[in-house]
Amino acid sequence: MLVSSVEEGSLSAAARKLRIPVATLTRNVNDLEAKVGTKLLIRTTRRLELTEAGSDYVASAKQILEHVDEQERRAAGEFLAPRGELVVTTPVQVARLRVLPVISQFLAAYPDIKIRLLQSDSNVDFVDAHVDVAIRLGRLRDSSLVATRVGSLRMVVVASPDLLDKCGEPEAPENLRDYPCVVFESPNLSPWRFRNPDTEQVFTIANEPRLIVSSPDAAVDAAIDGIGATLVLEHDVAAAVSAGKLRHILQEFEVEPIPVHLLHLSRNVMPMKLRAFIDFAVPRLREKLAEFGRVPSV
Structure with a gap:
């Protein structure tokens, strides 16, 4: 119950998940703290925080639960034949x-x-x-x-033929600072990174996007519509490039895949x-x- 409380972030959320009254869960946590003789949880109005002893206890409990789960899988025959849930x-x-x-x-x-x-x-x-x-x-x-x-x-920069005809094709990543851009916010793609082909040095470019999106599909669609150039993974634009709706640019400045x-x-x-x-x-x-x-x- 303590592990569920930590994973869910609150006693009430854990109680809903476990389908028991909050009072029952609270009493069980209190009984556990009394049994081990130390405070495990710090309860505030906003969230739960583990004490140092609580962190150690939960880490050990998760290892035990993982071991129990493995034994249950073994008993169910998952180590004898390919069966069960992955x-x-x-x-x-x-x-x-x-x-x-x-x-x-x-x-x-x-x-x-x-x-x-x-x-x-x-x-x-x-x-x-x-x-x-x-x-x-x-x-x-x-x-x-x-x-x-x-x-x-690969991380690739693409733009529509209409946009390239209208604004010209950037010759270097620095040209993107003032170029219409669509930014897909992603841990792997933000900020935009490029490689100097002469020195192999990797650098970033800060641009002023006309549109910021949270999915690659939206970035590709916006680029096709000519809103701006965009940086995405190659497989996201393969179909659009093959259809002639988008063109690769600045390929010589691409970083390692x-x-x-x-x-x-x-x-x-x-x-x-x-x-x-x-x-x-x-x-x-x-x-x-x-x-x-x-x-x-x-």
Whole structure:
């Protein structure tokens, strides 16, 4: 109950999730603090905060719950045959364009496995969300996860032919400071970064966007409409470029592509459903991402 209270952010929210009265939950937390002989939670009107002892207690409790969950999976036969539920998390657009087709093929091949797909552009916590597999963009920081690189994605600047005819084609990233731009706000794409082809030095450009959006689809649509040039991942604009609705610009100034990894927790014994998914997904994701990670020579 303490773990649920922390995860939900309040006793009332945890009580709703657990479907018990708030008074019952409060009494259980108080009894736990009395049992361990120290304060675990600091309750304010706005949120819950863990004491130092509470942080240690919750971290240990999560490890125990993870171990119990693994034993339950073992008892259910997940270590004997590929069956059960897999929780997969991936960025929203990567899921739609690259991961979902692989998942569809996997489900057809393994009828005893079901998948819960969590689509989020923020990194979902493995333990809190009971995640089995994550597809993540960018440099890795958490060394406790086992990572397999499956490809990379180019960051590209595109603009409509009409806009280029009207405003001219920028010859260097510095020209974008006064150029009509559409900015897609994303951790991997903000601020706009470029590479000097002579020195290999990476630098950023601050522009004055005419439009700021929160999804790549909106950025692409706005660019097609001629509102401004935009910086997105290449697979987001591949169809529009092929159709002649957008054109690549400033390709010689592109930075290194963003790496894409498949990650999972390190386990002493891996459930067969997880082993099956990794073996199935890795080569197919590599194939789907292969065309998008190469910086063209100009």
